[in-house]
Amino acid sequence: MKIALIGFGAMARYVVDQLANGRIEIAAIIVPEYQIAPLCDELGKRFNFVTGAVEAGNGVDLFVDCAGHGALLQHGVQILRAGHDLLTVSIGALADAALLEELDRAAAVGGGSIRLVSGAIGALDALRAGRIGTLQAVRYIGRKPPQGWVGSQAEQVLDLGALAGAAQVHFRGTAREAALQYPKNANVAAAVALAGIGFDNTQVELLADPSVSRNIHEIEAEGDFGSFRFSIEGNPLPSNPRTSSLAAMSVIASINQYAERIKF
Secondary structure, X not given: OEEEEEOOOHHHHHHXXXXXXXXXXXXXXXXXXXXXXXXXXXXXXXOOEEOOHHXXXXXXXXXXXXXXXXXXXXXXXXXXXXOOEEEEOOHHHHHOHHHHHHHHHXXXXXXXXXXXXXXXXXXXXXXXXXXXXXXXXXXXXXXXXXXXXXXXXXXXXXXXXXXXXXXXXXXXXXXXXXXXHOOOOOHHHHHHHHHOOOOOOOEEEXXXXXXXXXXXXXXXXXXXXXXXXXXXXXXXXXXXXXXXXXXXXXXXXXXXXXXXXXXX
């Protein structure tokens, strides 16, 4: 099987390392033009760096977006309209209803599909099953150390550098509001929303907590199935403290699942 990666940051490099010497070939890596020369200097001719999906070639079975919301916006429609399947970590971008509709139309025209990576959270299979009945309520709570919110909207609400003592809430609202206000931090909230009762019915609470050293994600759900509460404490990738190890691992798991004949 041949794949093309979009982006070559910490997550994409992890994917490359994990796929080395396997049965999945990396046919191309899509990056902005200004990055190609430095990457070729660093890595020589090991990879085929290109600037767009067309250059990646028609032989690609699966495009894998590891680059963030802007890359999905730039390349997603073209990839789907050309009939390719697209795997993406940029789930928060789908809070933009116009983009979601455009991607859906492109997939309908081309015959491909867009597949969402579970990322840094689990229990999404339980949410998907639970919505076959009725889900009365779904709530996502995201808790990070204060430095984990640097560069986000949280800085407009809290003095992150001076925060001490009890955890402080800096956002309460819907998953759509969270994804639009925190585009670099809300992929998990968006994944929970899409697996469950949607962006506008999923409630989100985001906290800066000086007492924790890991990112903590919690889901609470109630419905005809009963109720559950799921919590996970995530470690970052050693190469980049802002990238979740589990999110990177979930990309590999999704690629492998795509290639397998017996799928879980």
